[in-house]
Amino acid sequence: MMEHIRNFCIIAHVDHGKSTLADRLLQLTGTISERDMMNQVLDSMDLEREKGVTIKASAVRMVYTAQDGLDYELNLIDTPGHVDFNYEVSRALAACEGALLIVDATQGIEAQTLANLYLALESDLVIVPVINKIDLPSARPDEVAQELENLMGYPAEEIVRISAKEGINVAQVLELVVNKVPPPKGNASEPLRALIFDSHYDSYKGVIAYVRVNEGEIRSGDSVKLMVTGAVVKPVEIGVFSPGMRPVDALRAGDVGYVATGLKTVAECRVGDTFTNPQRPAAAALPGYRKAKPMVFAGIYPTEGEDYPDLRDALDKLQLNDASLVFEPETSQALNFGFRCGFLGLFHMEIIQERLEREYDLDIVVTAPSVEYEVIMTDGEVLRVDSPAQLPDESLISEIREPWMALQIFSPTDYFGTIMDLISKRRGVFVSQEHPAPNRVQLNFEIPLSELIVDFFDALKSRSRGYASMDYQFLEYRPGNLVKLEVLVGGEAVDALAAIVHKENAYHKGQALVSKLKELIPRQLFDVAIQASSGGRIISRANVKAVRKDVLAKCYGGDITRKKKLLEKQKRGKRRMKMVGSVEIPQDAFMAVLRLEEE
Ligand SMILES: Nc1nc2c(ncn2[C@@H]2O[C@H](COP(=O)(O)OP(=O)(O)OP(=O)(O)O)[C@@H](O)[C@H]2O)c(=O)[nH]1
Numbered sequence: 001m002m003e004h005i006r007n008f009c010i011i012a013h014v015d016h017g018k019s020t021l022a023d024r025l026l027q028l029t030g031t032i033s034e035r036d037m038m039n040q041v042l043d044s045m046d047l048e049r050e051k052g053v054t055i056k057a058s059a060v061r062m063v064y065t066a067q068d069g070l071d072y073e074l075n076l077i078d079t080p081g082h083v084d085f086n087y088e089v090s091r092a093l094a095a096c097e098g099a100l101l102i103v104d105a106t107q108g109i110e111a112q113t114l115a116n117l118y119l120a121l122e123s124d125l126v127i128v129p130v131i132n133k134i135d136l137p138s139a140r141p142d143e144v145a146q147e148l149e150n151l152m153g154y155p156a157e158e159i160v161r162i163s164a165k166e167g168i169n170v171a172q173v174l175e176l177v178v179n180k181v182p183p184p185k186g187n188a189s190e191p192l193r194a195l196i197f198d199s200h201y202d203s204y205k206g207v208i209a210y211v212r213v214n215e216g217e218i219r220s221g222d223s224v225k226l227m228v229t230g231a232v233v234k235p236v237e238i239g240v241f242s243p244g245m246r247p248v249d250a251l252r253a254g255d256v257g258y259v260a261t262g263l264k265t266v267a268e269c270r271v272g273d274t275f276t277n278p279q280r281p282a283a284a285a286l287p288g289y290r291k292a293k294p295m296v297f298a299g300i301y302p303t304e305g306e307d308y309p310d311l312r313d314a315l316d317k318l319q320l321n322d323a324s325l326v327f328e329p330e331t332s333q334a335l336n337f338g339f340r341c342g343f344l345g346l347f348h349m350e351i352i353q354e355r356l357e358r359e360y361d362l363d364i365v366v367t368a369p370s371v372e373y374e375v376i377m378t379d380g381e382v383l384r385v386d387s388p389a390q391l392p393d394e395s396l397i398s399e400i401r402e403p404w405m406a407l408q409i410f411s412p413t414d415y416f417g418t419i420m421d422l423i424s425k426r427r428g429v430f431v432s433q434e435h436p437a438p439n440r441v442q443l444n445f446e447i448p449l450s451e452l453i454v455d456f457f458d459a460l461k462s463r464s465r466g467y468a469s470m471d472y473q474f475l476e477y478r479p480g481n482l483v484k485l486e487v488l489v490g491g492e493a494v495d496a497l498a499a500i501v502h503k504e505n506a507y508h509k510g511q512a513l514v515s516k517l518k519e520l521i522p523r524q525l526f527d528v529a530i531q532a533s534s535g536g537r538i539i540s541r542a543n544v545k546a547v548r549k550d551v552l553a554k555c556y557g558g559d560i561t562r563k564k565k566l567l568e569k570q571k572r573g574k575r576r577m578k579m580v581g582s583v584e585i586p587q588d589a590f591m592a593v594l595r596l597e598e599e
Pocket residue numbers: 012013014015016017018019020021051052053054080081132133134135136162163164165166
């Protein structure tokens with residue numbers, strides 16, 4: 001019965017308690033027993049648990065007996081908690097009729113509270129605000145309730161105040177879901193349309209698509225057609241999450257469940273696509289399909305050349321589950337064989353890097369991230385360049401365009417000055433400001449993405465003592481006065497150290513990079529010249545003086561085991577070096593380009 005279904009999600013700024021509340025709801029409805037209660041069931045990846053951030057959306061069905069004595073089917077759809085995954089958030093929201101908006105009583109409204117709220121409003125969801133963490137001594141629920149009333153007109157005194165951690169007032173949240181969130185609409189006898197709002201790869205059943213059926217029904221045994229890609233598949237199984245996968249005979253209009261497709265990669269079954277019935281297809285796919293586009297690029301290389309096949313396998317495996325990760329083989333004269341990888345954002349890149357190191361136990365070198373530039377050649381051709389080393393000769397270029405973002409920063413008003421200063425150092429442009437809450441300001445800027453991907457978030461956090469938060473979206477490509485900055489070590493250009501920088505900053509950055517490299521490159525058996533060049537001119541240089549490296553000299557020819565240990569140690573140290581020509585460059589140096597900012 002559709003009147004007894006509620007499809008809802010929880011939206012919040014990172015760390016405001018979304019997963020903790022989800023756990024409590026599962027417990028209260030007996031969906032999961034105390035004994036089986038792992039912390040944060042919905043975040044199924046270990047890494048997510050450690051980072052405390054939800055990466056992948058998932059869904060779970062609960063049965064709740066409300067105060068009116070009736071049983072309700074509550075489908076809780078989890079949404080990813082970070083700006084890089086905005087598109088996935090928007091699809092998860094499109095599968096719901098309502099959203100619980102969680103706000104931390106000690107923090108109040110923050111950038112992603114607003115960003116998620118606006119996304120939810122775009123999807124026409126009913127929003128139910130909830131104030132969490134009232135158990136904390138620093139909680140200020142009255143103030144936060146007032147902020148919420150000012151923001152969305154929801155009467156402050158009606159906003160439920162809870163502690164997800166201590167279980168205070170959580171039952172009221174379930175009643176609110178039943179009473180405030182409308183039941184789904186949609187006709188089960190119309191042609192099938194089911195939205196894919198998430199997916200994951202399962203080694204037995206292939207790609208599992210998480211679906212919300214809008215109209216029609218899927219019966220077990222029916223084939224389904226993907227409306228965007230045109231592919232027809234015969235599902236291995238259909239079912240619901242309660243919370244494990246439980247097969248069912250049919251999913252009908254209003255239902256949330258899964259379709260086990262048997263497909264091999266999530267790229268064949270993309271989030272945002274629509275399932276229909278090939279025998280009786282719907283006229284049009286559900287709106288909003290968009291292919292996720294990588295925005296940030298970096299080279300990933302194995303420290304040891306022999307690990308190259310393992311790295312490729314690991315990337316292949318990660319891609320099975322992550323359609324937004326792209327990669328292709330790349331060769332660097334400094335780092336040999338590796339991969340050029342594309343990510344949705346810097347945070348997505350960090351996650352992939354960590355998973356390669358931890359889950360796949362790989363030693364890798366990641367080069368400084370770059371954005372994708374549009375290069376207009378003098379003959380009118382347009383090149384897309386995501387690796388500084390590939391930028392053609394300056395004389396052939398008529399214009400370089402770079403991606404600009406709309407950036408929102410949400411902060412206590414005290415940090416206004418220091419934030420404005422950071423923005424101007426990063427070539428940002430002020431657009432407007434709003435005051436959604438007392439003593440809080442939302443600043444709107446436009447800024448090149450290349451300036452955001454180098455330590456921007458850390459700089460913002462340190463300047464605001466952790467209080468400011470941010471969100472960003474792609475705006476457009478704009479021409480910029482950009483040049484290639486090259487680094488030569490021992491007279492050889494090191495491709496992995498090249499960068500594309502704003503012309504005004506080239507001199508300063510070249511100098512900073514050279515002095516940083518001078519610190520990082522160990523003394524060798526000969527003098528090593530480090531130079532920065534731009535537009536064919538050397539703009540900075542330094543020398544690393546020669547030293548005689550004789551590690552055994554200290555041993556006085558005595559203790560043989562000690563000698564062995566020293567040699568072992570030196571060998572291990574070497575592994576973290578890369579040979580460029582005849583010069584050893586440590587891994588750190590390749591990231592040095594990144595850390596030049598704030599100095
Ligand atoms: N004191 C207190 N701490 C809470 C409460 N709810 C959550 N927390 C803590 O706040 C932190 C973040 O909670 P999560 O539930 O992981 O937050 P989240 O919003 O799911 O975070 P992301 O997955 O990163 O988006 C954890 O350390 C929780 O234990 C609460 O009601 N009171």
